[in-house]
Amino acid sequence: MAGAEMSSNPTDPARNWAELPRDVLSLILRKIGAIEILIGAGLVCRAWLQLAKEPQLWRCVDMTHHADLFNTVDMEAMARIAVDRSGGIMEAFWAEYFGSDELLQYIADRTNMLKSLRLISCYHISDEGLAEAAKRFPQLEELEIQFGSFSEEVCETVGRVCPQLKCFKLNTQWCYLSPTSDSDEEMEENEEAIGIANNMHELRHLQLFGNRLTNDGLMAILDSCPHLESLDIRQCFNVTMDANLQKKCARIRNLRLPHDSTDDYEFCADIGGLESFDNDFLSVSSDSDAVFYNEYDYSELIDDAVYYNEFDYSELIDDDDMDFFFPF
């Protein structure tokens, strides 16, 4: 690696950083997010623009954590540029507050290497759109859906076409509904869990924050996913951990149970529907003494949030042994 020809003296006025060694500049750009490159660093001068077009920079496209830009920037247009620049080698695509069925198809048309897909609050993506796209990503290993508007069938449809899924997150907000003793309702509540149990046998990491699954659904997952290492079922208040479930969960290295703390959960952990109920209902017993209604401020999506592990670009680019799987 050659050094720069210019003086490294910081007070030297002659420095022209447009001539930073390519590999150094590339390193810096790799550490800046996709959006930042597109609207900032990548437009500085010719040399930087050229570098900003290199496919290696676009293997992992993280377009999350930019809620502030939502109304001022065309995120979909930016996403398409990022996809184009990746030259077919894009392996991870993370979106927040934007996204459409058409965009997913655009991605599917231009890469067959997608391994990680994260969709956070992507309310304009439909069930069909996701299902159609998933069919074109059979090598998908990580799928995260946070606050989507997908139906319960999503687990079945995606699980069936993505047999290599190792990390699945389907997180939502728990909402208290009127209690009924309708057994059909129990089946509905477990539809996602059953979809997972029937189709996602390769899972190592599963997070179902705020899911409605019951003990039966959880049992089905535990019985069908022999490789499970981490399981996060916080705020899954239909689950009551009994001795049997505890025994089955003993092999899980990283276990978060329904009433566990949500302090390190990056997203909103508010619980809905509480205004309909009196306090007696709220004091349902659990194994722990913890009060389970915890009110949290909506957390700013900060880059160094404990829970939400940032994808390390440099790991991906420098190391062939790409490890996508982060414990919770």
Added chain:
Amino acid sequence: METSTCSKKIVQLRSSDGQLFEVDEEAAMSSEILKNMIEMGMPSPLPLYEVDATTLAMIVESWNRRLQEKRGEITEAELERWEEEELLKSKEPDGDAICVLLAANYLEDEHLIDRAGEAIAHHIKDMTVEEVRDYFEIENDFEREEEEKVFQQNAWAFH
């Protein structure tokens, strides 16, 4: 800045502007370039043609601190804080991160390359195009036509 610790071997380095530094050999091995020179038995002082004395002083101190951390004399947190606040001065606009990065790149010190790169990236990621140009003192070398084309293609960036 000269350092000699109670550790066994000392190696002598010479900066691009001729200043001599004595460094614990183990600390110097943080640099792949120096590691190779040492293993090949190159005679002292080892010449570093592209690192001046000011920058080399900072780099040597960072190596010594990493050695202290390795030996448990300081904590990882203390090391990181020093790197961020003293070495890279990430919180200040005219920090030395760029100099450190160039030197670390030349010296092939992966840890420092990563840290300095991180500091710079963190600093510029929220900057506008103009601000990045000012920070790096880069001239806008787009021809007017080119620039218009680029702006058009990236129209969403300029709302």
